[in-house]
Amino acid sequence: SQTIHQWPATLVQPVGSPLSLECTVEGTSNPNLYWYRQAAGRGLQLLFYSVGIGQISSEVPQNLSASRPQDRQFILSSKKLLLSDSGFYLCAFLRQSSYNEQFFGPGTRLTVL
Amino acid sequence: KNQVEQSPQSLIILEGKNCTLQCNYTVSPFSNLRWYKQDTGRGPVSLTIMTFSENTKSNGRYTATLDADTKQSSLHITASQLSDSASYICVVSTGFQKLVFGTGTRLLVSP
Numbered sequence: 076s077q078t079i080h081q082w083p084a085t086l087v088q089p090v091g092s093p094l095s096l097e098c099t100v101e102g103t104s105n106p107n108l109y110w111y112r113q114a115a116g117r118g119l120q121l122l123f124y125s126v127g128i129g130q131i132s133s134e135v136p137q138n139l140s141a142s143r144p145q146d147r148q149f150i151l152s153s154k155k156l157l158l159s160d161s162g163f164y165l166c167a168f169l170r171q172s173s174y175n176e177q178f179f180g181p182g183t184r185l186t187v188l
Numbered sequence: 189k190n191q192v193e194q195s196p197q198s199l200i201i202l203e204g205k206n207c208t209l210q211c212n213y214t215v216s217p218f219s220n221l222r223w224y225k226q227d228t229g230r231g232p233v234s235l236t237i238m239t240f241s242e243n244t245k246s247n248g249r250y251t252a253t254l255d256a257d258t259k260q261s262s263l264h265i266t267a268s269q270l271s272d273s274a275s276y277i278c279v280v281s282t283g284f285q286k287l288v289f290g291t292g293t294r295l296l297v298s299p
Binding site: 182184 | 281292
């Protein structure tokens, strides 16, 4: 079966510190992968998506970057965190079917102080 | 502009009662509409997904309807349980990989 993992589950970081969030998928090969951010009281916002190793598309200009060093690994990074980077970060993968449905990971709660 | 609006923003109901959540969308082109349940601090979990030709779809006590002409969808929950307390998110797909998310309805089921 296909599963998706994210870590850490929660993170508290000071302003200006670096960030690395990791997402891995099991049970599928060459998945499309996505990073979303969910701010309090707001809908999910697509940050990045990747259709293959080394292929990253950015949806919104921001302080974050993404990388895909391996087929089933997706990393969200920042060199210097801002207060506005606080939020709930979700990774998702696309399951190929007639619906092309996205399945979400458990999320990472990031608080920047 | 592609938008998905949900109502109400929040809702409190007594355990055992039914409720209906609404979703209106202005998304083009339309591919499919999904309802997700998101427990606090967790990732969204898919409840139903419907294409243009599907008017209704059920998943246990959850029944979603879709009216593609009026661009409206509803999610009906019957015989609510405490575990139904969560946010319910309506998501419309414009096509491959492009999703438009609503801000969700926060449901609290009270004993």
